[in-house]
Structures are given as structure tokens and as C-alpha cells.
């Protein structure tokens with residue numbers, strides 16, 4: 001196995017492709033190997049910044065012939081750091097971010113390096129959108145291949161529910177299209193099965209009229225009212241219309257201008273609110289939420305959907321150390337609420353948070369076996385987001401996340417969201433796919449029998 005690529009080899013790869021090749025001696029190397037989670041420190045032997053889909057087959061062939069690892073980087077957000085490999089080749093899509101919209105057909109055609117911001121900007125130019133995540137710098141590629149959910153999910157489903165087709169290059173260098181009608185087994189697997197089946201070069205999504213203005217914002221309640229807020233939240237979301245989405249974040253208050261100064265840095269319960277129905281009805285729908293408790297403050301109003309999609313970016317910038325644990329829930333049992341409140345009361349750093357994403361609605365109307373993403377009973381996704389700056393705090397912050405994960409486990413449903421899993425959770429992959437796992441193994445055997453694409457939530461052949 002080669003461990004370093006000589007400049008001669010770099011020239012060889014460069015001769016095969018239209019894109020760029022960055023190796024450790026190049027000035028841009030350090031920047032090119034950065035990903036969102038600063039805990040990951042991997043050094044690929046070459047980062048191939050592809051310029052076109054045709055760059056991929058020769059790179060796969062080169063890696064396989066030379067016994068080199070291959071990793072795939074969308075926008076580098078995955079917590080496990082699989083976008084990078086040590087001493088192998090990283091296929092990097094940072095130069096392929098184009099999004100084309102056919103407004104008449106309500107379709108978007110998206111290159112794999114596009115971020116959510118790229119997609120939202122292009123689709124919202126036509127007053128359209130598809131459900132994606134809540135942090136605009138996340139990559140559409142990794143998010144879609146693992147499932148994908150965000151503010152629009154209650155109404156329009158998971159991101160994978162709106163995937164129409166995929167162009168992909170498989171381990172043998174073949175270009176395929178996968179959809180309901182073409183290579184439908186592969187299409188089934190790609191909707192949730194992650195980067196296991198090849199290198200996706202284009203995603204096609206169906207779009208819906210959204211905004212461009214929506215009603216959105218935050219209400220911030222005192223932590224001492226957490227039990228009351230969470231109990232009322234649980235009742236409220238049972239019957240709330242699907243055009244309304246309310247999540248819960250328990251954390252220390254950032255210095256938001258609408259909060260009194262003495263609240264900054266104190267534990268709070270934040271309810272992020274998103275409403276994409278008729279604006280005139282928003283006040284009536286929000287009145288019960290405001291009555292959950294005595295809020296410290298709120299900031300809710302009409303704003304462009306694309307701006308709301310960026311609202312959490314300042315809290316989720318790259319460069320911090322991050323460790324996540326996650327459970328799905330079909331209901332928020334009293335015991336789950338107690339453990340959430342208990343651990344939110346002992347946050348080990350000012351940036352750590354516990355969030356509950358609400359996904360009840362359209363995703364629950366799809367059969368679990370309809371595609372690889374299986375969690376059709378999940379109504380809430382809990383993410384224990386450990387986040388801090390200094391390596392000396394690793395142990396303390398990771399221990400907090402793990403302990404909370406264990407304490408809340410008895411109330412969780414089976415399965416897990418693969419996009420929130422860390423590198424050490426490989427033993428959870430089969431459980432994450434539940435009864436769909438065996439079919440995923442079969443399809444993996446057909447399209448990638450030698451497990452060339454194993455830097456992911458790996459489906460073992």
C-alpha cells in the first residue's frame with residue numbers, strides 16, 4: 001500500500017481528470033483537508049477536487065489499482081469525519097456546487113458539492129424549496145444519502161422522500177442513473193443507505209411552493225420552567241398543523257439582543273418556531289406556545305425562508321470540537337423529559353446543547369420498507385450535541401454526552417439516524433436500518449462487493 005503520493009503520481013492523476021489535485025506539499029493542502037468537526041485530523045495523500053462527473057471513474061480506478069483508500073467529501077459536515085481518509089484519495093466536490101432549477105416541472109438538479117444554502121438560494125428564486133436541514137453550510141450530498149430532515153419535513157417529508165433520481169458512478173467505474181424506474185434496487189438503497197453504493201454526481205429533487213417569506217423565530221423560556229414547557233410542548237405538537245414546526249433546544253443562552261443581559265450564559269429552554277402557512281393565521285397558532293410559560297423574550301416575525309435557513313449558522317460554525325449522540329423517539333415519555341432536564345442542568349461547556357427535532361407528519365405516512373431510511377415511527381429526533389473548543393475538555397464533554405445517551409436510552413425507539421452517528425458507532429449501523437438491513441447487504445454485494453466505499457456508516461458484505 002502506498003502511503004505517500006509522489007509528485008509524479010500527482011501528475012498522473014492530474015492527467016486523467018479536468019479537476020485539481022492537492023497533495024501535502026501544496027500550499028492549499030491544510031485548507032483543503034479541513035472539515036466541520038475539528039476533532040478529525042486526517043491527512044489524505046491526495047485530495048482530488050473534481051470538476052466534472054467524468055473525473056470520477058479514472059480516480060476510482062487509480063485508487064483501486066494502487067490499493068488506496070477512497071473517501072468522498074460533500075461539504076465535510078459529517079460528525080464521524082468519513083469525508084477524509086488517511087494516506088488515501090479524497091474525492092472532493094467543493095468545485096461542483098451547481099444547482100439547476102426547472103421551475104415549470106418543480107425540479108432541482110444538484111451537484112454533490114452544493115450546500116443547503118446553494119440549493120435554497122436557487123430554488124427560492126422561484127418561490128420553491130424541498131425539505132433539507134437547518135444549518136445552511138451542511139452538504140446536500142451526505143444529508144440526502146442518510147435521510148435528511150428540517151423545518152419543512154412535517155409537511156413535505158424527509159429529503160429522501162423527495163429525491164426523484166440520482167446519477168451515480170459505482171465501484172467498477174460505471175455511470176448509472178437510479179430512480180423508481182431505472183436501477184430501482186439501487187435507488188431504494190441510496191435513499192438512506194449513505195455513501196455505500198458509489199459516488200453520486202447529481203441529485204434530482206421535487207420542489208414545493210414555499211415562502212419566499214415565512215413566519216419564524218425563537219421564544220426563550222427560563223430553565224426553571226423546563227418541565228412545564230416540555231410537558232406542554234409534548235401535548236401541543238400532537239395536534240399542531242404540519243405547516244407549523246416547533247423544536248426544542250436546551251442550552252446556555254447566547255447573547256441574543258432580545259434577551260435581558262442577566263440571562264446571557266444561563267441555562268434556557270429555546271423553542272425555535274417555523275410556520276409556512278398563511279401569515280394571517282400565525283398569531284392564533286402561536287398563542288398557545290407563548291402561554292407555555294413566562295418567556296425571557298422572543299423574536300418572531302416574517303422573514304425570507306433563505307434567511308431563516310441560516311439562523312443557526314453562527315452557533316454551528318466549523319472549527320470547534322464536536323461529539324454527538326442521538327436517539328429517535330415515538331413519544332416523549334415523562335422519564336425522557338426528566339433525563340433531558342437533568343443533563344441540560346449540567347452542560348459541560350457553554351456551547352453544548354440538547355435539541356429535539358420534530359419530524360411527525362409526512363415522514364410517518366411512508367412505509368418503513370419503502371426505502372432504506374426506515375424510521376417511519378419516529379416523531380422526534382434527539383441530538384445530544386457536545387461542542388467545545390479545547391482538547392483538554394474532550395473527556396469531560398464526551399462523558400456528559402455518553403452518560404445522557406445512556407440515561408435517555410430506555411425511552412427511545414429502535415433505530416438511529418445514521419447522519420448523527422460518530423465513527424465509533426459502527427456497531428449501531430445494522431440497528432439503524434432495522435429490517436431493511438438485509439436488503440441493503442444484498443444490494444451492497446451487487447454494486448460494491450469489495451467494499452471499496454467503506455468510509456461511511458458501513459454496510460458490511
Ligand SMILES: Cc1cc2nc3c(=O)[nH]c(=O)nc-3n(C[C@H](O)[C@H](O)[C@H](O)COP(=O)(O)OP(=O)(O)OC[C@H]3O[C@@H](n4cnc5c(N)ncnc54)[C@H](O)[C@@H]3O)c2cc1C
Nearest residue numbers: 074075076077078082133134139141142143148149195200
Ligand atoms: C452543524 C450541522 C447541522 C446539521 N443539521 C442537520 C439537520 O438539520 N438535518 C439533518 O438531517 N442532518 C443534519 N446534519 C447532519 C448531516 O446531514 C450529516 O452530517 C451529513 O453527512 C452532512 O453531509 P455533507 O455532505 O456535508 O458531509 P460529508 O462529511 O462531506 O459527507 C458525509 C458522507 O456522505 C457520503 N457522501 C458525501 N458525498 C457523497 C457523494 N457525492 N456520493 C456518495 N457518497 C457521498 C460519504 O460517505 C461521506 O463520508 C447536520 C450536521 C451538522 C454538522
